[in-house]
Amino acid sequence: MFEPEKARREKQKAVIGFIGPSGSGKTVSALRMAYGMMKEAYPDVDEKELWSKIGVADTEHKRSLLYWNETFGDMRIGEFMHINFEPPYTTDRYNGAVQALKKSGCEVIIVDSLSHNWQGKGGIIETHSNMTGNSFQNWGKLSSETTSLIETLTTNNVHVICTMRTKTEYVVELNEHGKMAPRKVGTKPVQKDEFEYEFMINFLVNMEGVSETSKDNTRLFEGESKIITEEDGSKLYRWVELGVDVKAEEEEKRAAEEEERLALLHTIQSMISADADLQKMITNFEFKANQKLENFSKVLLKTAIERLKGDK
Numbered sequence: 001m002f003e004p005e006k007a008r009r010e011k012q013k014a015v016i017g018f019i020g021p022s023g024s025g026k027t028v029s030a031l032r033m034a035y036g037m038m039k040e041a042y043p044d045v046d047e048k049e050l051w052s053k054i055g056v057a058d059t060e061h062k063r064s065l066l067y068w069n070e071t072f073g074d075m076r077i078g079e080f081m082h083i084n085f086e087p088p089y090t091t092d093r094y095n096g097a098v099q100a101l102k103k104s105g106c107e108v109i110i111v112d113s114l115s116h117n118w119q120g121k122g123g124i125i126e127t128h129s130n131m132t133g134n135s136f137q138n139w140g141k142l143s144s145e146t147t148s149l150i151e152t153l154t155t156n157n158v159h160v161i162c163t164m165r166t167k168t169e170y171v172v173e174l175n176e177h178g179k180m181a182p183r184k185v186g187t188k189p190v191q192k193d194e195f196e197y198e199f200m201i202n203f204l205v206n207m208e209g210v211s212e213t214s215k216d217n218t219r220l221f222e223g224e225s226k227i228i229t230e231e232d233g234s235k236l237y238r239w240v241e242l243g244v245d246v247k248a249e250e251e252e253k254r255a256a257e258e259e260e261r262l263a264l265l266h267t268i269q270s271m272i273s274a275d276a277d278l279q280k281m282i283t284n285f286e287f288k289a290n291q292k293l294e295n296f297s298k299v300l301l302k303t304a305i306e307r308l309k310g311d312k
Helices: 026-041 047-051 063-067 091-103 124-129 135-141 143-154 230-242 246-272 276-289 298-311
Strands: 015-019 054-058 081-084 108-112 159-164 166-174 180-189 201-205 211-216
Touching: 015 026, 026 047, 026 054, 026 063, 026 108, 026 159, 026 201, 026 230, 054 063, 054 091, 063 108, 081 091, 091 108, 091 143, 124 135, 124 143, 135 143, 143 159, 230 246, 246 276, 246 298, 276 298
Parallel strands: 015 159, 015 201, 054 081, 054 108, 108 159
Antiparallel strands: 166 180, 201 211
16 A cells, blocks of 8 residues: 655745735746746746746736836836636636636736635635535535645746735733733734645745745745845755755855865965055045955955055
8 A cells, every 4th residue: 555665855836925914025026936946947048938937817906017117126018927816706716717727828927816716706615605504614625625735836847936915913911001902912824723834944024025934845945034036936846856964065055165265365364464665555444434344255355465566
C-alpha cells in the first residue's frame, strides 16, 4: 500500500499570499514578485513575452489595470494577461478563471482578491446565509468549497499569488483609567479562519507597502521587513523551481563581498600609514560620511582609493 522513499529536494510551484488592508500595495507587490519570477525563468525573453506569462484574475473592478505602464524601481509593468472577474464569486468561477489564464500561457497567476470568494456576492458567506435548515450543518455542507479552492491553488502546476484583504480584530477590556474600552489585537484575512496556512508564504503588508511574513516555509524572508521587489521574485523562483539553496548562495556572496571590502580597506591603510597628508584626507572622508573608515562600504572604499591616488 505504501512505498517509502528517501527524502529529496524537488521542484515546487509557489503558492503565496499577500494579506493587508485596501491600499497597502498588495497588487503591486504581487506583480513585482511575479515579474521577478518570470525574469529569472526566462532571462533572454523580451519584456512583451515575459509579461504575457503573468495573469491577473481581477475581482477589484479592474484596479490592477491602473498599474499598466507604471514604473516601480527598475520595473515597468507591461501587458499582463487580465480577466475582469465579476460576480458571482463562486469557487467554480475562481477555478474557471485560473484555468482560463493557464490555457492562455500564464505561468504565474495572481488572484486579486481571494477575499471575494469568502465575503462577496455569490461567495461562501452569502451562500450560507441563503441556505435553509441548521446553520452549523450548513457550514459542514460548504466545506467542500474550501477543499475545491485549495485544489485550484495548489494542483494546477502554475505559480499562484493571492491577495487577501484584512479585517481588524478588537477586544474590550479595562484600560489604564479603569474603564472598559476597545483595544486592537490584530488583523485577520477576509477568508475562512486558518485558510492562510494553506500557503507556502504569507506576507503581511502594511499601509506603507512594507511586508513581513507570518509564515514562511522557504525561510527566505524570515525576520525581514521590506518592500517586495523583483529581486525577491527572482530569489523565490530559484528556491521553488531550481532547488537552489539560495540562503547559502547569498551567504557565500556576502562573504566574498566582505573579503573584497577588507582587501580595499587594507590597501588604504597601507597607503596612509606613513603619509600625514593622506591621513588628513581620510579623516575628512570619515567626517563627510559620518562613519569610521573600517565601516566604509566597498563603493566608498573604492572612491577613497581613487581620491588618494589622485592626490599623489
